[in-house]
Amino acid sequence: MSSIRERNQELILRAASEEFAEKGFAATKTSDIAQRAGLPKPNVYYYFKSKENLYREVLETIIEPLLEAAEPFNQPGEPGDVLRAFIRAKIRISRDHACASKVFANEIMHGAPHLSPERVAQLNAQANHNIDRLQGWIDEGLMAPIDPRHLMFSIWAATQTYADFDWQITTVTGKASLDDSDYEAAAETIIRLVLKGCEIRERAAQPVSQ
Incomplete structure (x- = not known):
């Protein structure tokens, strides 16, 4: 049953x-x-x-993947590795949860009237944590001194577009639908733009104690 x-x-x-x-x-x-x-x-x-409950359940199917996508920011790691993992996770969401992603984007554009205050607070807390990590790397000299908030907005927009504007993308590419190679190319392109634009640097290797 x-x-x-x-x-x-x-x-x-x-x-x-x-x-x-x-x-x-x-x-x-x-x-x-x-x-x-x-x-x-x-x-x-x-x-x-009710339709309202069903709509909220659809939103829930995308909120958990979004929070999981940000998990690299919650772990120790170099900025380049964290940003690569985050961008790839966001592209996977656009590929695997395209419809729910559109629903979520539309909900946000209308001021998130159906999201619970707890979910809004959770998403905002994660976003602010990500921004704090970026600012920390900037303060360490591991990234160019750019505005970390607008960096996050740019990554969200660049990855989200493969769900929200799939019709436009398939029209321009002349494909009925995007395949894995398209999403891989998208991830690699965004990663390259972000890492080059942020002037990512690696931490100096610590000397091995004798």
Whole structure:
């Protein structure tokens, strides 16, 4: 029974992500979500109670990956390694969670009315921690003295665009959809721009004690 429940919930969440990404919260109908999921409309209410709850669950599917993407900032590491890992994780989110990523971006553009205060505080705390780490590396002379906040904004924008503006990207590239090589090229390009632009330096090796 639990496997059927999990399967149905997954189908509904996937369908809801696609519907909310295409139409936004207000214009999305639960009947359209059910139809896309291939399930009766009452199933949507049975598992999620309301459209609002379902929308928040879609947001949850992207918040955890976003927090996990920032995990390199929470560990010891050189700035170049941390930034590489963060950029690659953000590109993977745009590839693997494209619809939920669009839903999240739209939610933020409208002032995050459906995000709980606790989630907003958690996301802001992580963002501020990332900025503090960047400023620390700048103070150590490991990075150029740039504004770390605007660096984070630039990375968010550069990686998020592969989810939010996929139609434009596929149109320009002449592809029906992007493949792994496209996402790899995107990650490498952004990494190169960021590391070169930030003038990343490595810490001097500590002498080995005799």
